[in-house]
Amino acid sequence: MAGLSVPSWCILLVISIYITPIAAWGSTNTNQFRDWYPQYGHIFEALKQKYCMTEYQNYLTGNKTAFERDVLGGGGKHTVLTQPVIKCILSHTSEYVKNGMTAAQVLLGVMPTVLSVMGASTEEMSMLANVARRPILALMLAAGSPSVYFSRAFEYHDSAQILQDHPNRLPQWRPKMWYSKLLISLAEYTVAAAAIANIATLNWDIGTKTVCAVWTDGIIGPTVWALLGLVVHVFGTIGLRLRICGWRGPGNQVLDAARRKEESVNAAGVRGTLHIRETLVLAGEWVAGIPRRALSLLRTEPMPSASAGFEVRIVTFQESKLFLVAAWAGSMATVFHIIFGTLIFASTTFIGIEDALSIVGRYIGSVSVCRIILMYELAGLRESFASVVPLSSGSNKLVVVSTLTPNLSRDSGDDQMVKQRVRTTAVSSQV
Numbered sequence: 195m196a197g198l199s200v201p202s203w204c205i206l207l208v209i210s211i212y213i214t215p216i217a218a219w220g221s222t223n224t225n226q227f228r229d230w231y232p233q234y235g236h237i238f239e240a241l242k243q244k245y246c247m248t249e250y251q252n253y254l255t256g257n258k259t260a261f262e263r264d265v266l267g268g269g270g271k272h273t274v275l276t277q278p279v280i281k282c283i284l285s286h287t288s289e290y291v292k293n294g295m296t297a298a299q300v301l302l303g304v305m306p307t308v309l310s311v312m313g314a315s316t317e318e319m320s321m322l323a324n325v326a327r328r329p330i331l332a333l334m335l336a337a338g339s340p341s342v343y344f345s346r347a348f349e350y351h352d353s354a355q356i357l358q359d360h361p362n363r364l365p366q367w368r369p370k371m372w373y374s375k376l377l378i379s380l381a382e383y384t385v386a387a388a389a390i391a392n393i394a395t396l397n398w399d400i401g402t403k404t405v406c407a408v409w410t411d412g413i414i415g416p417t418v419w420a421l422l423g424l425v426v427h428v429f430g431t432i433g434l435r436l437r438i439c440g441w442r443g444p445g446n447q448v449l450d451a452a453r454r455k456e457e458s459v460n461a462a463g464v465r466g467t468l469h470i471r472e473t474l475v476l477a478g479e480w481v482a483g484i485p486r487r488a489l490s491l492l493r494t495e496p497m498p499s500a501s502a503g504f505e506v507r508i509v510t511f512q513e514s515k516l517f518l519v520a521a522w523a524g525s526m527a528t529v530f531h532i533i534f535g536t537l538i539f540a541s542t543t544f545i546g547i548e549d550a551l552s553i554v555g556r557y558i559g560s561v562s563v564c565r566i567i568l569m570y571e572l573a574g575l576r577e578s579f580a581s582v583v584p585l586s587s588g589s590n591k592l593v594v595v596s597t598l599t600p601n602l603s604r605d606s607g608d609d610q611m612v613k614q615r616v617r618t619t620a621v622s623s624q625v
Contacts, residue, residue, distance in 0.1 A: 223413050224256050225402045227279055233546030234291055235403075238283055246282035253279050276410040280543070295543060298550035303540030305554050306341070306419070306532050312561050313341030313423075314568050316430025316524055322571050323431045325440030325508060327494035331382060331571070336427035338389030339564035340420035340557075344528045366577040368502040378498045382567050389560040393420055396556055400542065407541035415538040422534065426527045433520030440508040442494050442575075500574025 230238050253275045263269045269277035323332035369375050401413030409415050
């Protein structure tokens with residue numbers, strides 16, 4: 195364990211912080227009604243100790259078959275233990291405190307939508323994972339920012355447009371020394387890990403210190419919501435890989451990789467439908483190339499996207515039916531994620547407005563720092579961007595959209611690299 199690298203520790207952190215609440219799913223939960231959020235916690239604890247100890251002791255047994263269901267009171271098969279405790283405490287709670295809890299529920303209910311506006315899109319995460327070749331950092335940022343940006347349903351954007359530049363953009367500083375690059379990456383991993391830890395502790399506290407009205411016997415509602423956001427990002431990244439492929443590294447290496455991809459796509463277009471034997475050969479070549487791709491990731495994962503000496507090239511593919519299905523499924527998954535989060539947080543009870551403000555602030559903090567890291571990485575990609583070539587498989591048309599040529603210059607003895615961009619008009623030629 196002592197020999198693990200920083201990315202390996204980060205992966206273990208992402209996995210381990212969700213083990214406790216997920217492991218509690220299969221067993222009867224008795225972790226509720228013990229701890230409370232501070233604003234009204236002393237009130238709920240006093241009411242429990244004075245009026246509701248019988249119901250609470252029954253709850254601690256964890257035996258759902260030993261007690262009769264309060265059907266008229268809203269009890270059911272899975273809430274036979276929690277419903278009596280909730281009913282008893284609320285029946286002795288003043289209307290003033292209930293009004294405060296209602297205001298907190300409204301604030302928490304709109305939080306998933308607000309976080310969605312602030313969060314990263316699947317296209318942006320895909321650029322970091324597929325083009326910048328930093329999948330571990332992308333996974334950590336997705337885990338530390340449990341929200342997915344949502345625009346319009348069934349609408350998607352060209353990922354390559356994220357790297358388009360404008361003349362008034364502030365030039366990005368590009369670290370040259372190896373220790374500068376590693377320090378920047380270490381800071382990114384550290385901040386992302388802190389964001390993940392913040393989200394994990396928040397989800398656990400909300401699950402154990404409050405009760406979700408639509409899932410009263412469960413403590414993993416917020417954790418499931420956070421994991422769903424991570425799943426949307428992962429599958430969105432995989433889906434967008436059907437539309438775009440990128441390389442980052444020394445200029446000659448990425449140029450050769452882009453040319454090989456172009457040749458393979460053009461060859462597939464000439465051959466048309468592949469036979470089973472040809473398909474198996476291609477699959478074998480892909481499997482054989484796994485060590486080479488893994489070694490390539492080891493070179494790019496610890497290096498920030500803005501690192502000097504790295505160049506980025508992109509190849510985009512013609513839209514396929516599978517890509518359209520994946521894009522539409524991702525759009526619907528984002529809608530479901532927002533709805534599920536709203537349902538979970540809007541039904542949270544036993545919490546005051548002050549505690550709700552603290553929760554919202556901590557969620558926004560994690561989303562914000564992850565967003566800052568992602569924007570820094572995308573800005574670095576823009577500085578390293580060399581070219582994008584759209585390929586149309588099975589077509590006789592080759593379209594070159596734009597070419598960005600990096601030049602080195604010195605200005606009054608300043609050694610800073612200045613990238614001059616040459617924009618060309620779209621050229622279309624028949625082959």
